[in-house]
Amino acid sequence: MIGKPSPFDEMQGPDGPRYPYATYGDWFAKQNNERLAKKTSEAEAFFRSTGITFNVYGQTDAEERLIPFDLVPRILSSREWTKLAKGIDQRVRAINAFLHDIYNRQEIIRAGIVPMELIAKNDAFLPQMIDFSPPGGVYTHIVGTDIVRTGEDDFFVLEDNARTPSGVSYMLENRETMLKMFPELFSKVKVQPVSDYPKELRRSLEGSAPKSCGGRPCVAVLTPGIHNSAYYEHSFLADQMGVELVEGHDLRVVGGHIAMRTTKGYKVIDVLYRRVDDEFLDPLTFNPNSLLGVPGIMDVYRAGNIAIANAPGTGVADDKAIYSYMPQIVEFYTGDRAILKNVETHRCSEPQSLQYVLDNLADLVVKEVHGSGGYGMLVGPAASKQELADFADKLRARPGNYIAQPTLSLSTVPIFTESGLAPRHVDLRPFALVSPTGVNIIPGGLTRVALTEGSLVVNSSQGGGTKDTWVLGD
Amino acid sequence: MLLKIRHETRYTYDRPVDYALEKLRLRPLSSAVQTVSSWALEVEGGKIECGYSDHYGNHVDLISTDIGGTDLVVRVEGQVETSDTSGVFGSVYGRAPLWHFQQVTPLTTVGAAVEPFVSIVQGADTVLNGLHALSSAVIKAVPYAFGKTDATTTAEQALAVAAGVCQDHANIFIAAARAAGVPARYVSGYLLMDDRVDQDASHAWAEAHVDGLGWVGFDVSNAVAPDERYVRLAIGRDAADAAPISGMRLGPSDEAMVVTVQVQQ
Numbered sequence: 001m002i003g004k005p006s007p008f009d010e011m012q013g014p015d016g017p018r019y020p021y022a023t024y025g026d027w028f029a030k031q032n033n034e035r036l037a038k039k040t041s042e043a044e045a046f047f048r049s050t051g052i053t054f055n056v057y058g059q060t061d062a063e064e065r066l067i068p069f070d071l072v073p074r075i076l077s078s079r080e081w082t083k084l085a086k087g088i089d090q091r092v093r094a095i096n097a098f099l100h101d102i103y104n105r106q107e108i109i110r111a112g113i114v115p116m117e118l119i120a121k122n123d124a125f126l127p128q129m130i131d132f133s134p135p136g137g138v139y140t141h142i143v144g145t146d147i148v149r150t151g152e153d154d155f156f157v158l159e160d161n162a163r164t165p166s167g168v169s170y171m172l173e174n175r176e177t178m179l180k181m182f183p184e185l186f187s188k189v190k191v192q193p194v195s196d197y198p199k200e201l202r203r204s205l206e207g208s209a210p211k212s213c214g215g216r217p218c219v220a221v222l223t224p225g226i227h228n229s230a231y232y233e234h235s236f237l238a239d240q241m242g243v244e245l246v247e248g249h250d251l252r253v254v255g256g257h258i259a260m261r262t263t264k265g266y267k268v269i270d271v272l273y274r275r276v277d278d279e280f281l282d283p284l285t286f287n288p289n290s291l292l293g294v295p296g297i298m299d300v301y302r303a304g305n306i307a308i309a310n311a312p313g314t315g316v317a318d319d320k321a322i323y324s325y326m327p328q329i330v331e332f333y334t335g336d337r338a339i340l341k342n343v344e345t346h347r348c349s350e351p352q353s354l355q356y357v358l359d360n361l362a363d364l365v366v367k368e369v370h371g372s373g374g375y376g377m378l379v380g381p382a383a384s385k386q387e388l389a390d391f392a393d394k395l396r397a398r399p400g401n402y403i404a405q406p407t408l409s410l411s412t413v414p415i416f417t418e419s420g421l422a423p424r425h426v427d428l429r430p431f432a433l434v435s436p437t438g439v440n441i442i443p444g445g446l447t448r449v450a451l452t453e454g455s456l457v458v459n460s461s462q463g464g465g466t467k468d469t470w471v472l473g474d
Numbered sequence: 475m476l477l478k479i480r481h482e483t484r485y486t487y488d489r490p491v492d493y494a495l496e497k498l499r500l501r502p503l504s505s506a507v508q509t510v511s512s513w514a515l516e517v518e519g520g521k522i523e524c525g526y527s528d529h530y531g532n533h534v535d536l537i538s539t540d541i542g543g544t545d546l547v548v549r550v551e552g553q554v555e556t557s558d559t560s561g562v563f564g565s566v567y568g569r570a571p572l573w574h575f576q577q578v579t580p581l582t583t584v585g586a587a588v589e590p591f592v593s594i595v596q597g598a599d600t601v602l603n604g605l606h607a608l609s610s611a612v613i614k615a616v617p618y619a620f621g622k623t624d625a626t627t628t629a630e631q632a633l634a635v636a637a638g639v640c641q642d643h644a645n646i647f648i649a650a651a652r653a654a655g656v657p658a659r660y661v662s663g664y665l666l667m668d669d670r671v672d673q674d675a676s677h678a679w680a681e682a683h684v685d686g687l688g689w690v691g692f693d694v695s696n697a698v699a700p701d702e703r704y705v706r707l708a709i710g711r712d713a714a715d716a717a718p719i720s721g722m723r724l725g726p727s728d729e730a731m732v733v734t735v736q737v738q739q
Binding site: 116 | 493495497523524525526527528529531534536538568569570571573574577711721722724
């Protein structure tokens with residue numbers, strides 16, 4: 001492996017465990033492998049019993065699968081976390097300012113910073129959001145920023161996930177599982193709790209209710225139904241928040257509000273945490289064939305009688321072409337340099353960049369501008385010659401549809417295997433809650449891990465697993 | 475000119491309706507070309523749920539039908555003072571950017587049938603002359619005929635039918651103007667016909683954005699520029715955005731619709 005430095009391992013430093021892992025490392029050294037192997041199957045049984053599964057799109061044979069859980073936690077020091085949280089806070093504020101600007105004065109386009117075409121040609125841009133401010137000015141009530149690390153102080157944002165970030169149920173379940181399996185560990189290591197997330201989410205959503213709402217706001221979670229791959233999470237969050245889980249057909253317009261059918265008649269909903277995509281949200285305004293949505297909700301929304309989380313049209317802020325402008329976007333709205341770095345991104349829409357990408361395809365990761373979940377991407381170093389040639393054709397045919405990034409040497413955290421610890425690449429998705437009073441970032445997140453040795457693809461849909469994420473107290 | 479308008483839409487359902495919603499864009503706004511002196515909206519068999527200003531600045535009312543109802547009547551009545559600006563609405567802009575009015579919509583998609591009309595604009599010495607030539611060509615190709623097309627007919631389809639109403643004329647004009655690089659939009663409203671009080675329906679025309687003049691109106695169906703006989707109701711990218719009434723109904727019932735429009739001095 002000449003010329004290829006080994007990736008940064010977050011647990012093993014050159015002289016034993018790195019500082020955040022010191023206590024954990026001591027504990028781990030005293031464990032025997034058989035007991036841990038048994039714990040792994042216990043964890044699996046626990047997940048099965050809670051019903052936490054997901055569907056893999058594009059696989060007809062496997063309706064529901066368990067995302068593999070690894071019992072070695074990913075640990076961040078309080079200092080590392082503080083920097084990350086500051087960076088996420090800044091970025092999330094910038095995204096909200098950007099969305100308000102894009103749907104109102106478009107100063108950032110007038111200033112020549114973001115090209116008009118990027119908005120005009122963006123399918124996620126919803127004209128129906130023009131000349132409107134959502135209740136409390138909040139667009140992205142929940143953001144799940146994907147972060148990768150390449151060194152001691154080198155954190156990069158990979159994606160902003162400003163539409164409907166999923167995965168928070170894993171953050172909560174992973175912690176609960178760890179607490180159950182290794183209670184003694186949590187008395188040795190001071191780990192900041194994440195279990196308040198549902199309470200904080202509810203508080204944050206309530207804080208985003210329309211001003212006209214009198215009394216305690218009524219929050220509900222809108223799900224497309226049991227066939228959705230994230231249905232478990234929808235019902236889990238509704239249950240944990242203590243609010244109703246509803247489907248489109250439970251709701252109708254009553255007295256200028258959206259109301260849900262209950263045994264005592266219709267009850268007004270003030271804040272709808274919807275997990276239904278924009279296109280299907282309102283058949284009266286968007287796709288008329290949608291059976292999942294709530295007819296008239298966009299009218300009620302514009303009339304100021306409901307808050308929708310996240311706001312319709314937020315997707316315009318998180319595609320991969322806009323991503324490439326995030327450093328400038330952060331600076332434009334906050335006046336400060338971005339605390340968190342972006343990964344260098346080549347926009348294939350620009351002829352020079354396209355040429356560079358074609359010339360260096362074997363070293364790059366190429367992604368669809370509007371893609372997600374690891375679908376439709378090319379990992380150059382892992383691709384065959386034929387795959388590279390096929391992808392080059394796609395690039396030439398629709399260059400504007402792609403961006404390319406260098407293959408980062410993602411940090412590793414060990415996973416537990418039968419033969420002991422083995423390093424695997426990870427990323428991190430912390431969850432930020434935005435309300436009119438501020439940004440609240442839960443200390444932790446979802447750590448996704450590529451279970452195959454050397455693999456850089458951590459997406460659960462592509463065979464990735466998860467870890468509990470610990471942020472140490474001071 | 476003071477125009478008196480009465481516009482009634484009556485829906486009759488063949489069986490009781492559990493739930494139906496209609497978006498109404500039926501409240502004209504005062505502007506440089508018109509002043510609304512009085513205006514009232516009445517709903518029978520349903521009620522107004524909420525109202526707001528939409529992304530084009532149109533006032534929208536959302537109404538619902540009464541549970542189990544078999545009739546819905548939407549009636550507006552009022553007076554609007556208009557002025558003649560030779561079709562020029564001017565450099566008045568909402569928040570929707572000009573590029574938004576250059577975007578293709580399902581009703582205004584350009585295919586082989588619209589293509590030749592694009593060349594008419596492109597081949598002209600000035601944009602304004604090109605748009606006038608376009609307007610004449612559209613009414614020639616699609617003579618006015620009631621009942622041959624409906625609210626879902628696209629620009630391409632109307633050209634294939636070779637007959638249509640104001641909505642079709644506006645959609646074709648808009649599709650071709652945009653493809654030629656000129657921002658264009660749809661205007662719904664009312665027209666005082668010189669020879670009668672009772673109109674077949676509400677009216678619609680197109681506006682194109684010409685540098686130096688701002689928005690300029692083209693009533694393709696009547697081959698004139700909108701003047702003081704015209705009252706604006708709503709604007710949008712196409713008929714779907716600016717239709718005076720659009721809605722949806724749950725359940726298996728069928729509806730019959732009767733529209734009466736009266737415009738007089």
